[in-house]
Amino acid sequence: MFGFSVNAIAAELDAAEPDAATIFKNEKIKAEADYKIxxxxxxxxxxxxxxxxxxxxxAVRVHLEENAYANFHNTISARATAIKKIAEADYEVDEAKCKSMVGNDKDVCIKKAKSVKVAAMATAKADKKVLDARKDEAADKLNAEYKVALEKCDGLAGNAKDACVANAKKKYGK
Structure with missing residues (x-):
């Protein structure tokens, strides 16, 4: 009726969008270019x-590269690593700023910079632990549900039991 197919349009849209690896590569190139400027x-x-x-x-380069890395890998570990590297880069900026100060002002500035860095590192570590705990919780729930499904299968016999067990294994990835 319209002379085009929905599948052809969807394929063109998919081809027009860069894949995650290309986006990651481009963001790294941009980070390096911004750094050089x-x-x-x-x-x-x-x-x-x-x-x-x-x-x-x-610090600008580290922010861009690490956020790109975390987005590309999209894992708890990648995000925690990015947060830590960004905190280190930000600390280097703060430390450089503190060097222009003297006396107690300099000491306070350095302590504050270290405090901000330690807080960021602690937050990254805590976030990772919370997400790991949630991942473990989800796995424990899945295993418990699988055991319930198998228990239900025990009330069956023959082919019905075999089919029930097979369905439970498929459903819970066992």
Whole structure:
């Protein structure tokens, strides 16, 4: 009626969208390009402002790369790793900023920077533990439901029991 098929349009849309690996690669390339631009601006600076600029340029790259990595791998471990690396990069920026200070102000600045880093690391670790616990909980629930299904099969005999057990195994991935 319209001269086109829904399947052909869907195939074209799928082909138009880049896959996850391509997106990841492009985001890494963008991160490196952004870093080079930011680092080039640092060349005109000297001393502590230059150190701060370089740390900020690196932090921008780390943020982009690690978020891309976490999105690409989409795992608890990848996200925790990204959070930790980002926290380390942010700490380097804060530490560079603290170096321009003197006396107690410098000491307080460094302690605060360390505190922020430790908090981010602790949050990443806690998030990973919570997600791991939820994963274990889901597995335990699945196993319990599987045992209930098998128990129901025990009331059957012959082919009906075999079919029931086979269905339970299929349903619960056993």
């Amino acid at each position: 930011a680092a080039a601006k640092c060349k005109t600076l000297a001393d502590n402002p230059k150190d701060i600029c370089q740390a900020e340029a690196t």
